Structure formats: C-alpha cells, structure tokens
Amino acid sequence: MPSAYVHGHHASVLRSHSWRTVENSCPHLLPYLKVPTLHILDVGCGPGTISTDLATRVPDGFVLGIDPSAEVIEKARKHAEEKGVKNIRFEVGDIFNWDQITGIEEGSFDVVHAHQVLQHLEEPVRAMKEFIKLAKVDGLVALREADFSAMHHYPDHPGIQKWKDLYLTVTKGLGFDPTIGKRLHAVAMEAGFPRNDIDATVGTWLFSTPEEREFWCGLWAERTVKSDFRDRVVDGGYGTEADLEEIAQSWKEMEKKEDGWLLVIHGEVICRKTP
Numbered sequence: 001m002p003s004a005y006v007h008g009h010h011a012s013v014l015r016s017h018s019w020r021t022v023e024n025s026c027p028h029l030l031p032y033l034k035v036p037t038l039h040i041l042d043v044g045c046g047p048g049t050i051s052t053d054l055a056t057r058v059p060d061g062f063v064l065g066i067d068p069s070a071e072v073i074e075k076a077r078k079h080a081e082e083k084g085v086k087n088i089r090f091e092v093g094d095i096f097n098w099d100q101i102t103g104i105e106e107g108s109f110d111v112v113h114a115h116q117v118l119q120h121l122e123e124p125v126r127a128m129k130e131f132i133k134l135a136k137v138d139g140l141v142a143l144r145e146a147d148f149s150a151m152h153h154y155p156d157h158p159g160i161q162k163w164k165d166l167y168l169t170v171t172k173g174l175g176f177d178p179t180i181g182k183r184l185h186a187v188a189m190e191a192g193f194p195r196n197d198i199d200a201t202v203g204t205w206l207f208s209t210p211e212e213r214e215f216w217c218g219l220w221a222e223r224t225v226k227s228d229f230r231d232r233v234v235d236g237g238y239g240t241e242a243d244l245e246e247i248a249q250s251w252k253e254m255e256k257k258e259d260g261w262l263l264v265i266h267g268e269v270i271c272r273k274t275p
C-alpha cells in the first residue's frame, strides 16, 4: 500500500532527502537566520537533515520538525541525536491537524519553513493558510518547491524526457501540482499575503560532475523502479514495468555521459506576516 506521499520513504528516496542542507536547499532563508533565538517550524521535514542544520544555526532558539510519516520522524530524531543537536524536536503530524501536535500554538513561530512539500498536497493554498496562522506577527513563511516542467538535461535523451512526462502526468493525476515552484508567490497571494510582503527568488541544483551525476541519476534510476512511485505508475495504469525499466536504464546511461548536465529549478518565497 503506497503512503500518502507519492514517493514513499524507500531508501532511494531518503538518499535524496538526506543529502539536503540549509545551504543547498534553503539558501533564500540564510540571510534571515542571523538571529540565534529564532523558533522555527519545519513542515514536512522528512528525515530532518535540513531541520537539524537549521537548529545548529539558531543555537539559542528551537526547531520543531513535523511529518505525517512515523518512519521518517524516527530517522530524523536519530539524525539529530547523531549530530548532537539538542534544540530540536520531531513530532509525527499533519499540517492540516497541527492542533493535535504537542507544542504547536497559533502565532508562535518566527519562521514557518517547508521544502518540497506543497507539490505533494492537493490543497496547497489551505496549507499556506495554516502556515500563516502558525507564524508570529512579523514572522516569516519560507517555501521552496521545484518546477518539474522546467527540469533540463543535456545531452537530449528520450528516456529522461519520458520520465519527466510520466512524472508530470502521474502527479497531476493524483491532484498535485509538480510545477508549483513557479507560482509560490501566487499561492501566497491567494492565501492572503499582499504581493509587497513576498520576496520571490529562484534557486537551482545542478548535477554535472561524475560524483553529482552518480548521486542524482543513480537515485532516480532506483526510485523509478523501487519507490512507491513505481506502484503509482503501474497500479494507476500510467505505464508498465517495462516502461519503468527503460526509464531506469536511461538514468543509468545519463550517469555515464561525461558531458551530462541535469538542472533542477526551484521557486522560492519569503513572505512576511504583517499585523
């Protein structure tokens, strides 16, 4: 039975999430982390590597990471413990039912942060309204989401294009928006932020060196056939096992291309909650 999250938390998925740091995944938030007492909520924290990194940057503050997956929250707790980070807590919970999570109160966070979460929700604007409730007045809501339609690769490879088309079809079919990165400012406006209170920027991940290609292409080769995404494709009638095998093979070929270049584009917003 696949989890609510389209990819599930297979090892190949977690390898991608666990590589994430503040520097590579929320550079837009860095300038605002100079206050060591900040209280930060990391929504959909996954295995918590970003949350733990955030906590090290606010040594007199606190980070609370929440995620509906008990399995991944266990991993997040272990990661923080291994890093010796104490000003952090992880709780199983869902942003739409945050009132059931211990220690969450309306208007109590300096920063509400979410990385690659809205693209997995059917109701991103409703989630954004919850983020606003949880932020303090003068606090920030900081988001970063990929736009899968804007992913680029070189050299051309029909199998990678097939993966991209399939990914967009499956996620849209599930009621999600895999291109939401390009309209985070619009989501924020629909949820109630005036345009003047929103800073919109763009951030990228580039995988081009042999090590970078091994990481990115290797994990997608595995995710394609082993994560919950496989079940979504096959059970949903979007493609066959053979299609997925072909795509996984394409990722392996891309990994070996010395001139290979894979670009991921993310939209980022910092929204300030005014009185």
Ligand SMILES: C[S@@+](CC[C@H](N)C(=O)[O-])C[C@H]1O[C@@H](n2cnc3c(N)ncnc32)[C@H](O)[C@@H]1O
Pocket (backbone or CB within 6 Å): 004, 005, 017, 018, 020, 025, 043, 044, 045, 046, 047, 048, 050, 066, 067, 068, 069, 072, 093, 094, 095, 096, 114, 115, 116, 117, 120, 121
């Ligand atoms: C792509 S992962 C991102 C994990 C982490 N933020 C990162 O970037 O490494 C999306 C996460 O959102 C979580 N998620 C899905 N629905 C959620 C909800 N309603 N409330 C909070 N988190 C949710 C999933 O369980 C998953 O761990």
